[in-house]
Amino acid sequence: MPTFETVNLTSEKSAVVIEIGSAYTKCGFAGENAPRCIIPSKAKIQDSGEERMINSYRDEEDLYNLLLHFIHYLYFKHLLVSPKDRRVVIVESVLCATNVRETLAKVLFHHYEVLSLFFVPSHLVSLYTLGTSTAVVIDIGFKETVVLPVYEGFTILKAWQAQPLAGEIVERELSKKLKLEHGPGDSDVKEECIQEEVIENIKVRTCFVTTAERAQKLEEIVHPPPVLYGLDGNRYIKVDGKTRESAFESLFTMDADEFSVPTMILDALLKCPVDTRKVLAENLLVIGGTSMAMGMRSRILSELKNLSNSAKYIDLLPIRTFKFHNAPAKGNFVSWLGGSIVGATEMVVSRSLTKDLYQKQKCLPDWVNLAFSNNYELKHKYFSG
Ligand SMILES: Nc1ncnc2c1ncn2[C@@H]1O[C@H](COP(=O)(O)OP(=O)(O)OP(=O)(O)O)[C@@H](O)[C@H]1O
Ligand SMILES: [Mg+2]
The missing domain is CATH 3.30.420.40 (ATPase, nucleotide binding domain)
Structure with a gap:
């Protein structure tokens, strides 16, 4: 691909690559093989000391405020560079709400005065990691x-x-099960000990996805041994084998x-x-x-x-071979890595929205905006792969 030939050829300082997920934000520099930090998408409001998730915003003003503090934290605690000197690549979901991306652009251009912004769709850039x-x-x-x-x-x-x-529904189900097992009768573990972070930790460290055959007969089979998850020096939560094995089933059991x-x-x-x-x-x-x-x-x-092979798909989709790619990164930052690759090519120079242009036209390139999707030149500049 000719695009790759321009990797790291630009003489500028490397761009900052940010992906704000609903749970975790990945942030680092273009051209690097992993983000400098993967941190919860949580902003600490300095005046009140309150910590809130970015996606818990009430209105646009609230979102502006949250993003303002969050971006400050990213630049001055993790990246340690001046925002004014560098371009920014934002890895975003194609389903990202328009007001979120517009508010983010406002914060970055108006408050932090970044050189330029380049929004890249996470699904598309993930493929750059595979070539x-x-x-x-x-x-x-x-x-x-x-x-x-x-x-x-x-x-x-x-x-x-x-x-x-996804992760949230798995955690919700797991929390229900654990609270049921360690209910009011359990003197060692109070319900309030089983907080979100504990649930997430238990999910990641002790649970696994079982096979399709075992999932069919979860009630009958012999489960793996239970695990004791330590809360502190004295107390622990016992996660039994069935809970460990069935935690991810909500992603596979078809609901109504x-x-x-x-x-x-x-x-x-x-x-x-x-x-x-x-x-x-x-x-x-x-x-x-x-x-x-x-x-x-x-x-x-x-x-x-x-x-x-089931009745629903056998006639509609005569495909029996499915194959997976192995991405050269851990699952949670494959799309960030794609953004890092794109951010190191000349695309970041030719396709970015500059601060001057943003101040003049006051709008962002967006595939749902007819002004962009009907204009060949704009469409080609911002959206073609
Ligand atoms: N090794 C692991 N096993 C199972 N789950 C994991 C593991 N590592 C991370 N997770 C889960 O992955 C989720 C976070 O994934 P990711 O960073 O892709 O989400 P996000 O980008 O913030 O969310 P979204 O894409 O929905 O906006 C969390 O629920 C976390 O518990
Ligand atoms: Mg994500």
Whole structure:
């Protein structure tokens, strides 16, 4: 790909690459192979000392305030560079709300006076880490799973799928189970000890994704041994084998609407043009923090094989081969790494929105804005792969 030939050829200071997820923000410099920090997307309001998640904003003014403090924290605690000297690459979801990206641009341009801003779609840039231009990108993060096929560098937008099947729902189910087991009767562990961070820690450290066969008969099988999770020196929570094995099942058990992570992939394929489906099915890329759970990929693969032979899909989708890519990074920062690669090419110079242009036109390039999607030159400049 000719784009890669320009990596690190620009003589400028390396751009800052930021990806603000609903749970974690990844932030670092373009051209580096990992973010400098992965921190909770939480801002500390200096006057009140209160800590709040970015996506808990009440209105635009509140969001502006949260982002202002959060960006300050990123630059002056983690990156330790002056915002004025560098370009910024924002890795964003294609489903990001317009008011969020506009407020972020306002904070960065008006308050921090950054040189330029370049918004890149997370699904598309994830492919830069592989050097390929065709894949179905499945992002299993915290709030939701988003599936988006990309064919020859073009996002097949009409095929996108998004469902709240990700880390949050897993934690909610796990918390219900643990609270039930360590209810008011348990003298050692009070319910309030089982807080969000503890639940997340238990999920990541002790739970795993079981196989499709075992998931069918969870009540009958012999489960793995329980694990004692230490709260402090004296108290612990006992996480039993069944809880450990069944924690991630909410991503696979189809609810009344018949949605699960594997059905989302098949539904996305069904919405793609017929001649692209086979090659897309053989190029699956699973990213996002929750995709790092042990056993996740092999479970998705076996579910895909079973489902593609089920009554619902057997005639509609005659595809039986599914293959995964191995990204050269941990799941939770694959898209950040894509942004880091793009940020090190000349694209960051030619495609960015500069501070002067922003102050003149007062609007951001956006694929949902007709002024951009109907104008060939603008469309080519900002959106082509
Ligand atoms: N090894 C692991 N096993 C299981 N889950 C993990 C692991 N590492 C991180 N996670 C989970 O991944 C989630 C965070 O993933 P990620 O950073 O991709 O989310 P995000 O980008 O903030 O969210 P979203 O993409 O939904 O906006 C958290 O719920 C975290 O608990
Ligand atoms: Mg994410």
